[in-house]
Amino acid sequence: MIVLKNVRPYGEDAVDIRVEDGVITEIGKDLTAGEIFDAQGAVALPGFVDLHTHLREPGREDTETIETGSRAAALGGYTAVFAMANTDPVADNAVVVEHVWRRGREVGLVDVHPVGAVTVGLKGEKLAELGTMARSQANVRLFSDDGLCVADPLIMRRALEYTKALDAVIAQHAEEPRLTVGAQAHEGETAARLGLAGWPAVAEEAIVARDCLLARHVGARLHVCHVSTAGTVDVLAWAKARGTRVSAEVTPHHLLLDDSRLATYDPVNKVNPPLRGHSDAAALRQALADGVVDCVATDHAPHAPQDKDCEWSAARPGMLGLQTALGIVVKTMVEPGLLDWRGVARVMSERPAEIAGLPDHGRPIAVGEPATLALVDPDARWTVDGAALASIAGNTPYEGMELPGAVIATLLRGRFTARDGKVA
Ligand SMILES: NC(=O)N[C@@H](CC(=O)O)C(=O)O
Ligand SMILES: [Zn+2]
Numbered sequence: 354m355i356v357l358k359n360v361r362p363y364g365e366d367a368v369d370i371r372v373e374d375g376v377i378t379e380i381g382k383d384l385t386a387g388e389i390f391d392a393q394g395a396v397a398l399p400g401f402v403d404l405h406t407h408l409r410e411p412g413r414e415d416t417e418t419i420e421t422g423s424r425a426a427a428l429g430g431y432t433a434v435f436a437m438a439n440t441d442p443v444a445d446n447a448v449v450v451e452h453v454w455r456r457g458r459e460v461g462l463v464d465v466h467p468v469g470a471v472t473v474g475l476k477g478e479k480l481a482e483l484g485t486m487a488r489s490q491a492n493v494r495l496f497s498d499d500g501l502c503v504a505d506p507l508i509m510r511r512a513l514e515y516t517k518a519l520d521a522v523i524a525q526h527a528e529e530p531r532l533t534v535g536a537q538a539h540e541g542e543t544a545a546r547l548g549l550a551g552w553p554a555v556a557e558e559a560i561v562a563r564d565c566l567l568a569r570h571v572g573a574r575l576h577v578c579h580v581s582t583a584g585t586v587d588v589l590a591w592a593k594a595r596g597t598r599v600s601a602e603v604t605p606h607h608l609l610l611d612d613s614r615l616a617t618y619d620p621v622n623k624v625n626p627p628l629r630g631h632s633d634a635a636a637l638r639q640a641l642a643d644g645v646v647d648c649v650a651t652d653h654a655p656h657a658p659q660d661k662d663c664e665w666s667a668a669r670p671g672m673l674g675l676q677t678a679l680g681i682v683v684k685t686m687v688e689p690g691l692l693d694w695r696g697v698a699r700v701m702s703e704r705p706a707e708i709a710g711l712p713d714h715g716r717p718i719a720v721g722e723p724a725t726l727a728l729v730d731p732d733a734r735w736t737v738d739g740a741a742l743a744s745i746a747g748n749t750p751y752e753g754m755e756l757p758g759a760v761i762a763t764l765l766r767g768r769f770t771a772r773d774g775k776v777a
């Protein structure tokens with residue numbers, strides 16, 4: 354039995370929370386127990402759920418493993434993560450997804466849910482065995498070719514039909530590949546000035562519009578990965594208004610950063626979709642506040658030094674995200690008054706859990722509910738040091754940046770997975 358003393362659920366008045374057998378059994382004042390954890394007024398939120406994580410295992414264990422990624426997740430306040438399928442071998446069959454699922458359970462720091470590939474080998478040509486992955490022990494309910502777009506409209510339609518029957522959802526990396534051949538940076542003034550080939554906003558928006566139409570036609574659910582443009586927000590608002598079953602995520606980096614960062618040509622800022630314009634980031638923050646964009650997902654994308662410390666065009670896209678997500682959300686959404694702590698719970702935990710169909714995450718902080726929590730010191734400030742993060746790779750664009758809000762503890766079903774900045 355544990356008592357969490359002096360916690361503020363959703364930032365409200367301080368209480369004590371008793372935890373027994375993984376469940377919240379009492380919320381009140383002056384509770385005592387065997388083990389006491391004094392949270393000193395920390396904000397209690399349901400544990401975070403990341404719909405978009407690259408754990409790189411199998412295949413690139415030199416950059417991240419299920420174990421190191423799980424450590425980063427726990428330290429970041431996450432209690433469930435969805436591990437993308439663009440591994441080597443690709444997670445396009447039951448053997449690979451069961452391996453990822455089993456390894457996640459062995460590590461035991463966060464619920465690791467493998468995402469299944471939509472097409473065999475992410476090639477976009479032939480549907481993977483979605484049903485077999487759904488019925489496997491890994492119980493896959495989220496499918497994505499992330500890294501690549503399911504570009505063929507007929508394949509996408511068939512995939513939506515299958516996932517509808519499986520009560521699953523497709524997470525689309527929306528990028529019309531014919532419009533991004535050789536693309537290196539957001540198409541606009543900055544890219545033109547720096548001499549980088551443009552990645553136009555319409556390459557994303559055209560696929561989001563097409564897939565919203567397809568999802569509605571089929572009656573299936575669609576989830577849009579890493580929304581990056583103001584135009585995509587407009588398309589989503591339109592599709593939702595007419596009843597399309599679409600949800601969307603935004604990354605912390607697209608909320609905070611824009612293409613003005615590219616002036617140094619430091620590939621740490623290279624990511625797909627690219628950092629967009631200043632007004633796009635502002636539109637994304639507003640859309641997250643309004644609920645047009647449902648949730649935050651990290652797109653945590655570790656890369657080896659040799660794939661990042663090189664010239665811009667040769668560098669791989671992607672950046673770390675799990676341990677900095679909360680801080681960026683506080684900085685971009687809470688501090689400016691766009692979200693309160695209830696709102697943070699919604700976008701970091703409740704909505705992603707709903708989208709993925711996780712019954713025991715994103716739950717209310719109430720008696721009888723799982724003690725799956727993130728405790729956040731809202732007044733703490735800390736400085737990002739890539740080398741000190743739990744990931745093997747260190748490619749963070751926030752190096753040296755001071756961030757507000759620190760995760761002081763994470764609990765998964767009543768067990769500490771992180772505590773005082775250390776994995777428990
Ligand atoms: N976001 C990225 O820039 N990179 C991701 C792939 C992806 O999310 O599209 C990766 O796997 O490295
Ligand atoms: Zn992607």
Ligand SMILES: [Zn+2]
Nearest residue numbers: 437499500652
């Ligand atoms: Zn990704």
